Amino acid sequence: MPDRPAPLTIEPAPSPFLTADHLAFRDTMRRFVAREIEPFASTWDEEGGFPRRLYERAADVGLLQLGFPAAYGGVEADPFYGIIAAQELARAGCGGVAASLLSHTIGLPPVALAGSEALKQRVLPAVLAGQRIAALAITEPGCGSDVAAIATTARRDGEDYIVNGSKTFITSGMRADFITVAVRTGGEGRGGISLLLLEAGMPGFSRTELRKMGWWASDTATLHFDAVRVPAANLIGRENDGFRLIMHNFNRERLGMAAGCIGSARLCLEETVNYARMRRTFGRPLIAHQVVRHKLADMAMRIEASQAYLEQLAWQVMQGENPVASICLLKNQATLTLEFCAREAVQSFGGAGYVRGAKVERIYREVRVNAIGGGAEEIMRDLAARQMGW
Amino acid sequence: MKLLVPVKRVVDYNVKVRVRADGSGVETAGVKMSMNPFDEIAVEEAVRLKEKGVASEVVAVSLGVAACGETIRTALAMGADRGILVETDAELQPLAVAKLLRAIAEREKPGLIILGKQAIDDDMNATGQMLAALLGWPQGTFASKVEIAGETIAVTREIDGGLETVSLSLPAIVTTDLRLNEPRYASLPNIMKARKKPIETLTPAALGVDPAPRLALVTVVEPAKRQAGKKVGSVAELVAKLKTEAKVI
Numbered sequence: 001m002p003d004r005p006a007p008l009t010i011e012p013a014p015s016p017f018l019t020a021d022h023l024a025f026r027d028t029m030r031r032f033v034a035r036e037i038e039p040f041a042s043t044w045d046e047e048g049g050f051p052r053r054l055y056e057r058a059a060d061v062g063l064l065q066l067g068f069p070a071a072y073g074g075v076e077a078d079p080f081y082g083i084i085a086a087q088e089l090a091r092a093g094c095g096g097v098a099a100s101l102l103s104h105t106i107g108l109p110p111v112a113l114a115g116s117e118a119l120k121q122r123v124l125p126a127v128l129a130g131q132r133i134a135a136l137a138i139t140e141p142g143c144g145s146d147v148a149a150i151a152t153t154a155r156r157d158g159e160d161y162i163v164n165g166s167k168t169f170i171t172s173g174m175r176a177d178f179i180t181v182a183v184r185t186g187g188e189g190r191g192g193i194s195l196l197l198l199e200a201g202m203p204g205f206s207r208t209e210l211r212k213m214g215w216w217a218s219d220t221a222t223l224h225f226d227a228v229r230v231p232a233a234n235l236i237g238r239e240n241d242g243f244r245l246i247m248h249n250f251n252r253e254r255l256g257m258a259a260g261c262i263g264s265a266r267l268c269l270e271e272t273v274n275y276a277r278m279r280r281t282f283g284r285p286l287i288a289h290q291v292v293r294h295k296l297a298d299m300a301m302r303i304e305a306s307q308a309y310l311e312q313l314a315w316q317v318m319q320g321e322n323p324v325a326s327i328c329l330l331k332n333q334a335t336l337t338l339e340f341c342a343r344e345a346v347q348s349f350g351g352a353g354y355v356r357g358a359k360v361e362r363i364y365r366e367v368r369v370n371a372i373g374g375g376a377e378e379i380m381r382d383l384a385a386r387q388m389g390w
Numbered sequence: 391m392k393l394l395v396p397v398k399r400v401v402d403y404n405v406k407v408r409v410r411a412d413g414s415g416v417e418t419a420g421v422k423m424s425m426n427p428f429d430e431i432a433v434e435e436a437v438r439l440k441e442k443g444v445a446s447e448v449v450a451v452s453l454g455v456a457a458c459g460e461t462i463r464t465a466l467a468m469g470a471d472r473g474i475l476v477e478t479d480a481e482l483q484p485l486a487v488a489k490l491l492r493a494i495a496e497r498e499k500p501g502l503i504i505l506g507k508q509a510i511d512d513d514m515n516a517t518g519q520m521l522a523a524l525l526g527w528p529q530g531t532f533a534s535k536v537e538i539a540g541e542t543i544a545v546t547r548e549i550d551g552g553l554e555t556v557s558l559s560l561p562a563i564v565t566t567d568l569r570l571n572e573p574r575y576a577s578l579p580n581i582m583k584a585r586k587k588p589i590e591t592l593t594p595a596a597l598g599v600d601p602a603p604r605l606a607l608v609t610v611v612e613p614a615k616r617q618a619g620k621k622v623g624s625v626a627e628l629v630a631k632l633k634t635e636a637k638v639i
Contacts, residue, residue, distance in 0.1 A: 006406040009404070021581050021585060024464065024467060024576060024581045025461075025578050025581055027576075028575045028576050028577065028578070028581070031575060032575055061575045061578065062577040062579050062580075062581075063580025064577070077578065081578065150537065174630075363566070
């Protein structure tokens, strides 16, 4: 055998938004993922879970604390740190790990934003240190993107709420200790929704594990609430003010998902370039065939355009703006880019991309969850168009 | 006790180095640079000694271009207290590095200097030993374990026959081997805190050292490409080829 070409790392283009500290954090994340996640990704995906101690390891590097207030153990940082975290995690080629590891980034912002002092003290430090797991539960068997239609009820009874109903497709649903749950406390529509913090072990609260197309390493569940008694002190923010908090949460979630999808798409490109340089067909390396080079160019074009869009929107968010329509469009841009790149990557790998264990095979199974979760592509288009006044 | 930890900025260990077309060295333009991995082990050991209460201050020092300041920042993010950058664009060889470090040691008066046994770029394995000679201090090289008790330090060394433990009186020089420890990650909170820690910038002239190279580099070439293998039809053919082509028997 002649020398195999050394694998290339395909880095994002130099960014005008990144400081030396951002790059230092990227370096830390690169090492963390390479040492703590990537070597085990395939095993964890096949086994359907990862060890709980990874949460503590992630807290050691500051990953879990990102974006939460310092007073409760967080690290206040601009959105570019979140982008770096999501894109470096994507390098493991195992979105399920990132999804469960970071489920608190959708579960906890309402607590940090609107929770009582006592609730913040009890919940935030423990989760940000990796000792407890937090999740968000909005979707129900009867409603998903149609948040205003939720049917799970919380009826006031003295100092408690009595919660009845169910939630489904909940990331970290099996292991979460704290779950931010959207419940109906008032009348119909968006004005009757509140957020309530449910806790593992509350009588009447049970869970069922869900098996999925991808993200096998993440625990996903249906949650059942049968007259669960929840102290009124667990109410997050004001009663019937939940819809606003939920909508606020979505922007950050979608920016993070877009970053992760673009990171996964970039990994598809990198894996394909490295495979195509090594693999020989018809007497020459795969990469020497024009049809394959065109695939790589088409992938790179979409990835770099999406990355530029992502960074520009992150900058707008950093300026205090709330570009809802653009974030919807960005999420679609990112998931469509991922869909394209995952397809072309598996196609270029051929049989080697169809057998389990290849990163591109796992990513291929993660395309749909990104295109559906956090706001389906169809909903994103409609929301964006309406936001733009059309 | 104060600890001095020299750290070198080198081409990142994940980068496949390319030789410059003119043979004058390896390409560093646009290449990712990081702290020499053996120096990371040195920083980790120093920070652990401070955490144990054995040391009171950890000073990281780097010599070279302005960007070496970022290598010092990495050390600060790992837990060093302050940094010293000796800034120069001159090519630095081990003897010049050792002389500059001696000048720093005379100013700072550390009880112990911990540094990597070698840098992964030139693999010289010389600076620690030269520095010990210049300062007249004892040295414990290739350390896989260090233990400080009062005014002495026990250094377990990895040698050909196994492990050797030497006892040195302080101040001393220790160079680190791979198995001494596993360096920590520079966490995000510590990266941010490191930005506020002081780095003093000096020049070789201010330290009274002429860093001019004493060794002339003749040329740098790529290792020979590996040849494709050959299939043999029989043991006899194999033996014949080993004799005539490989010339190993």
